Structures are given as C-alpha cells and as structure tokens.
Amino acid sequence: MKIPILDLKRQYQSIKAEIDSAIARVIESGHFILGPEVEAFEREVAQYLGAKHAIGVASGTDALWLALKAAGIGPGDRVIVPSFTFFATAGAVCNVGATPVFADIDPRTFNLDPSSVQNLIESDAQLQDQAKAIILVHLYGQPAEMDVLLKIARQYELIVIEDAAQAIGAKYKDRPVGTLGPLGCFSFFPTKNLGAYGDGGLVVTSDDALAERVRMLRVHGSKPKYYHHIVGTNSRLDALQAAILRVKLAHLEEWTHARQKLATRYDQALSQSEGLAVPYKAPDRTHIYHQYTVRVSDGRRDALQKHLKERGISTEIYYPLPLHLQPCFGHLGYREGQLPESERASREVLSLPMFPELTDNEQEYIIEIIRDYMKHSRRGDPA
Numbered sequence: 403m404k405i406p407i408l409d410l411k412r413q414y415q416s417i418k419a420e421i422d423s424a425i426a427r428v429i430e431s432g433h434f435i436l437g438p439e440v441e442a443f444e445r446e447v448a449q450y451l452g453a454k455h456a457i458g459v460a461s462g463t464d465a466l467w468l469a470l471k472a473a474g475i476g477p478g479d480r481v482i483v484p485s486f487t488f489f490a491t492a493g494a495v496c497n498v499g500a501t502p503v504f505a506d507i508d509p510r511t512f513n514l515d516p517s518s519v520q521n522l523i524e525s526d527a528q529l530q531d532q533a534k535a536i537i538l539v540h541l542y543g544q545p546a547e548m549d550v551l552l553k554i555a556r557q558y559e560l561i562v563i564e565d566a567a568q569a570i571g572a573k574y575k576d577r578p579v580g581t582l583g584p585l586g587c588f589s590f591f592p593t594k595n596l597g598a599y600g601d602g603g604l605v606v607t608s609d610d611a612l613a614e615r616v617r618m619l620r621v622h623g624s625k626p627k628y629y630h631h632i633v634g635t636n637s638r639l640d641a642l643q644a645a646i647l648r649v650k651l652a653h654l655e656e657w658t659h660a661r662q663k664l665a666t667r668y669d670q671a672l673s674q675s676e677g678l679a680v681p682y683k684a685p686d687r688t689h690i691y692h693q694y695t696v697r698v699s700d701g702r703r704d705a706l707q708k709h710l711k712e713r714g715i716s717t718e719i720y721y722p723l724p725l726h727l728q729p730c731f732g733h734l735g736y737r738e739g740q741l742p743e744s745e746r747a748s749r750e751v752l753s754l755p756m757f758p759e760l761t762d763n764e765q766e767y768i769i770e771i772i773r774d775y776m777k778h779s780r781r782g783d784p785a
Contacts, residue, residue: 405755405764407716408593412759417649424645431641436621439641443648450651451570451578453586453606455613458639459620462567462589465603466494468637469585470535472605472615473561475500479534482522482560484514485724486744487539491565492725495537501734503529504726506741510682512695512751513546514538515743519554535561540569540579542720542753543595543692544684548574548582555583563587567603568692570596571658575686580606590647595661595692596654598643660758661691664765668694668754671769675776677702693720694756702779703752709775715768718753 414421428439440458448456459465475481477499483492485504492502506518519536523529536555538546546564555562562583566572570588572579580586590602605616615632618625623634669680679697683689698706707717724744726736738745755768 403764403767404714405716405760405768407718407753407755408757409759410592410597413757416759417653420649421646424649425642428641428645434641436638437641439648440639440644443639443644443651446648446651447604448606450654451581451586451606453578453581454608455606455610457605457613457616457620458644459603459605459616460637460639461601462587462591462594462603463490463494464620464635464637465567465587465589465605466490466537466563466565467497467635468616468619469563469587469605470494470498470500471619471634472612473535473563473585475534475561478532480529480532481535481537482519482533483537483725484539484541484744485726485741486512486721486747487541487565487725488567488721489725489728490567491537491539492731500534501532502725502731503533504724504731504734504736504741504744506743507541507747508547509743509747511544511546511684512541512747513544514551516547516550516554518741519551523554523558530558533558533560535563537563537565538583539565539567540572542681542695543569543572543690544681545569545572545574545579545687545689547684548579552583561585567591568594569690570594571654571688572690573688581608584609585612590643595657595690596647596650599646600640600643602639602643602647603637604639657758658690661694661756662689664756664758664760665689665691665694667765668769672696672772675773677779678772678776691756693718693753695720695751695753697747697750698752699750701749702776703750705779706772706775707752710768710771713771715771716755719748719751720753721751722748724748 479500495502508515564586566580567589586606588604590598619634620637623632
C-alpha cells in the first residue's frame with residue numbers, strides 16, 4: 403500500500419466538474435488579474451471569516467510582508483516571532499528591513515509561549531524600545547493563546563499580526579483566527595486546507611486605513627492607476643486562483659469535519675503508544691488539523707519515519723531546524739540550547755498522512771504499523 407501525506411488528485415476528482423467550470427468561466431471572460439472574480443472571492447471569504455476587509459494577494463509570504471509594511475514596520479524595528487515555524491514568518495520581517503527576535507514555544511501546542519515573550523521583553527530594555535510587533539503563528543491548525551498574547555501586546559504597544567497560513571477555519575473561543583488582532587494573514591498554497599492551484603494569499607483586517615494601505619501596496623502603491631503615493635510591489639491574486647478558491651471555500655467546512663474525524667481516530671488508536679504523544683487540543687479552541695503532528699521521544703522519530711517509508715507511508719518533519727539556528731540568522735548570535743522547546747520539537751515532531759479523502763483502510767494500516775513499531779522498539783525487539 404502506498405499512502406501519501408496528502409493527495410490533491412483525489413480532492414480534484416471529487417469536485418472536478420465545479421473546478422473545470424470555474425476555470426472555463428475565467429478563461430472565457432478574458433480577465434485574469436484581480437477583477438470581478440477576485441472581488442467575489444474577497445467578499446465570500448470575508449463573510450466566512452467574519453472580517454470587514456479581505457484582500458487577495460499573490461502568496462502567504464506576501465501577505466505577511468504586506469501586513470508588516472501596512473503597519474509601518476521597517477528598518478530599526480524588531481519583531482517578536484516564534485522560532486518553531488515556517489521560514490516565511492521571519493523572512494518577511496527581514497524583507498521589510500526589520501529584525502526578528504525569536505521566542506520559544508509552548509511544548510503542548512507548538513505555538514508561541516506567552517511567558518517566553520514576556521521574559522524576552524522584560525529582560526531587554528533595548529527590545530522594549532525597538533519592538534514594534536508580534537507575529538504569532540497558529541501552527542498546524544491550532545490557535546495560539548490569543549488572550550494572553552494580546553494583553554502583552556497592549557502592555558508594550560505592539561501590533562499583533564496573526565500568521566494563520568495553516569489555520570483557516572480554526573477558532574479561538576468561537577472567533578475565527580486571523581480576525582483577533584489588527585491584521586491576519588493566510589496562505590492558499592496548494593497543500594493548505596483551502597489551497598489554490600498555484601500560489602495565493604490573503605490579508606484580513608477590520609481597520610479601514612490598514613485595508614486601504616494593503617490594497618495600494620499590492621499594486622505598486624498606486625491609486626488611481628499610475629499615480630503612486632507609496633512604494634509597493636506586484637502582489638495580486640489572479641482570477642483563476644480566485645475562481646478555484648471560491649469553489650473550494652464552499653466545501654471547506656465539510657473537509658474540516660473530515661480532518662477532525664480522522665484526527666479523533668488517530669487520537670484514540672495512538673494515545674496509549676508509549677513514547678508517542680498525540681496532538682494536544684487546547685480548550686476553547688477549534689483545531690482544524692492542517693497537519694496531524696505527533697511527538698516521538700527517545701530519539702526514535704527518524705527511525706519511525708524510515709520504518710513507515712519502507713512500508714509505503716509518507717510522512718514529513720515540520721520543521722527539522724528551528725529558525726534561531728538557521729545559518730542565515732547566524733549574525734543574530736543565537737546559540738543551541740537557548741530556545742529548548744523549539745529545539746526539542748524539531749527533534750521529535752512527525753506529521754502523519756492527513757487529508758479528507760484518506761480512507762478507513764489506509765488509516766487502519768498507518769495505525770497498525772505505528773503501534774507495532776512503537777511496541778517493539780520500546781522492548782528493543784526488531785520492528
């Protein structure tokens with residue numbers, strides 16, 4: 403049996419007629435960049451999220467960059483980010499000329515640890531002067547600890563940007579993530595729960611001035627056309643991607659429920675495997691399982707991954723090296739051991755196959771292989 407970590411072909415087959423019709427509609431219209439299709443998607447996704455403004459952009463990375471630019475973050479500023487996340491979170495900070503300051507994570511949720519943020523700021527007077535924002539990530543589809551992080555941000559007058567690239571549809575105390583702070587950023591990379599057939603992203607806000615600034619920045623800072631008030635960039639969502647996303651948005655809740663059902667089954671079957679920890683589900687939060695990520699302790703993670711691969715099961719490590727130890731950030735002076743939970747997570751996490759079309763038989767096979775391996779490797783027997 404060959405089981406991928408994600409199978410987009412199966413998803414396409416389930417909605418093929420709708421997708422093909424949407425693509426044909428755009429091609430026949432002759433309107434490929436922004437325009438009515440993008441405007442319709444922006445209205446629909448804003449309604450889904452409960453946001454006043456939703457601005458389609460070229461990618462999730464651009465969404466972060468544009469949010470930072472719209473918030474006035476630039477050279478001389480410092481931005482607090484988690485070390486355990488995808489590179490774009492910190493890369494966007496550098497690309498506006500600011501400096502990332504890495505904080506540690508909560509070992510249960512893998513999200514930014516409020517106490518780490520508080521300690522960083524309290525222990526560094528220079529950071530108190532230079533810090534202008536916090537980017538928090540709702541990693542793997544589980545919301546971060548918003549109330550405490552927003553309180554810290556208010557205390558130190560920091561703007562909060564939510565990196566919700568992996569978490570569209572997740573909720574914190576019944577409120578959709580991405581809408582809890584001044585700016586929220588989403589990715590429509592094909593592998594996301596709401597994925598395009600190419601790159602795409604979104605910035606959401608309820609602040610009229612920030613929304614207007616993002617809209618200008620995505621078209622080279624112009625309004626009206628050819629009159630440039632600020633220096634922006636080319637970051638426009640194209641109509642084909644918007645049309646595809648409109649089709650998929652209508653199915654998103656159904657797909658989310660399917661992911662949650664699969665996660666519950668994994669939880670029940672794997673929770674008693676010694677040396678393996680299933681994902682923690684924080685109270686008052688809706689986890690949408692962009693990834694189903696387990697922890698494998700005692701140095702057995704890589705061996706388990708190899709064992710699964712040999713039996714046709716694809717897995718992935720998100721992420722094998724925390725950002726504070728990445729070579730490109732060597733000049734910032736971080737050392738191994740400085741953010742222990744981020745470093746431990748990078749040694750232990752393993753994401754299992756997770757997509758709505760995963761069959762019962764496939765999941766049973768995955769569970770059987772994992773349980774058998776964990777049982778025998780614990781005893782020291784050959785797996």
